[in-house]
Amino acid sequence: MTPITSETGHVGAITEAAVQDVILEAMRLANLARDNGAQLEISAAAPIFGPDSALDSLGLVALLLDIEDGLRAIGYEVVLSDERAMSQKRSPFRNVPALVAYITSVARG
Amino acid sequence: MPDRHVLITGATRGIGEALAAHCLEAGDLVVGCGRSAPAISHDRYTHFEVDVTDAKAVDGVFRELKRRFKRLDVLINNAGIGGMNAIALTPVDAARRIVETNFLAAFNFTREALRMMRGSPAGRIVNISTVAVPMRLEGEAVYAASKSAIETFTRIAAREVAPFGVTCNAVGPCPIKTRLTAAVPADKIQALIDRQAVRRWGAAQDVVNVVEFFLRPESAMVTGQVIYLGGAG
Numbered sequence: 001m002t003p004i005t006s007e008t009g010h011v012g013a014i015t016e017a018a019v020q021d022v023i024l025e026a027m028r029l030a031n032l033a034r035d036n037g038a039q040l041e042i043s044a045a046a047p048i049f050g051p052d053s054a055l056d057s058l059g060l061v062a063l064l065l066d067i068e069d070g071l072r073a074i075g076y077e078v079v080l081s082d083e084r085a086m087s088q089k090r091s092p093f094r095n096v097p098a099l100v101a102y103i104t105s106v107a108r109g
Numbered sequence: 110m111p112d113r114h115v116l117i118t119g120a121t122r123g124i125g126e127a128l129a130a131h132c133l134e135a136g137d138l139v140v141g142c143g144r145s146a147p148a149i150s151h152d153r154y155t156h157f158e159v160d161v162t163d164a165k166a167v168d169g170v171f172r173e174l175k176r177r178f179k180r181l182d183v184l185i186n187n188a189g190i191g192g193m194n195a196i197a198l199t200p201v202d203a204a205r206r207i208v209e210t211n212f213l214a215a216f217n218f219t220r221e222a223l224r225m226m227r228g229s230p231a232g233r234i235v236n237i238s239t240v241a242v243p244m245r246l247e248g249e250a251v252y253a254a255s256k257s258a259i260e261t262f263t264r265i266a267a268r269e270v271a272p273f274g275v276t277c278n279a280v281g282p283c284p285i286k287t288r289l290t291a292a293v294p295a296d297k298i299q300a301l302i303d304r305q306a307v308r309r310w311g312a313a314q315d316v317v318n319v320v321e322f323f324l325r326p327e328s329a330m331v332t333g334q335v336i337y338l339g340g341a342g
Contacts, residue, residue, distance in 0.1 A: 065227060
């Protein structure tokens with residue numbers, strides 16, 4: 001399934017570094033509301049969703065919506081929806097590098 | 110006075126129009142969607158002439174809503190079409206239109222609206238079902254099935270949106286004199302009314318009453334529910 005995306009109000013392609021910043025900031029924000037024993041690892045290689053992460057499916061939804069907000073704040077209107085979302089092996093949301101690559105490709109159309 | 114930001118699909122006539130008028134009366138900012146021109150003219154009413162099954166057009170509506178209103182408090186998935194026909198005589202395209210309008214459009218609006226409801230102090234999603242679901246009416250298989258989908262969607266959505274402080278409920282109207290029921294033979298409607306506990310036609314205001322109950326801040330613990338009018342179910 002093709003993700004539904006749109007880009008508004010921004011000239012030039014988004015960089016992977018900018019996307020990674022938005023993702024890590026959203027993960028830091030998520031940690032503020034999480035117990036000490038369920039903190040998300042904040043790093044460029046960190047897992048996001050799957051057996052190595054404490055994030056459940058509802059937590060993933062909240063995180064992705066925060067990431068959408070962060071992307072909107074820098075001028076990119078992106079809706080993160082993908083039929084592989086809950087797949088352990090193929091989910092574009094499984095770790096930070098996969099999500100950076102996914103968002104970058106979506107935002108660039 | 111409430112100052113909720115309310116989005117209503119199918120707002121140009123019938124129940125949707127009554128819901129829009131009620132919310133405007135209550136002091137809300139109301140956005141209506143419909144295939145035809147607006148029935149309401151009000152300084153707090155904005156209308157989008159759009160086919161709710163057109164995902165690209167709906168995407169445009171939400172982009173505009175985000176730009177103009179930032180936040181959404183209430184989504185009422187009211188747009189719906191009927192079609193009384195025997196299963197054996199129903200063209201697949203007619204069935205597809207009913208499912209796309211009654212279920213898939215509500216799913217898409219819910220998906221988009223959730224993104225705008227996170228800034229709301231009391232997000233509310235209200236779907237419209239029908240007494241045809243519990244009554245299992247012959248000739249209403251596709252229509253009732255599409256509304257059964259809405260009921261299951263409502264119950265599961267209630268669980269998924271609760272962490273965001275949003276409730277999701279549905280109201281199942283009994284027959285109400287709208288364009289949708291005008292196409293149903295009078296004897297069929299009467300047979301249905303005769304099976305209700307309260308044996309009379311409903312009014313759009315009966316639906317408004319239940320919806321307003323769902324929208325109240327005090328109803329934060331009411332979610333995943335389907336309320337039928339007239340005592341069906």
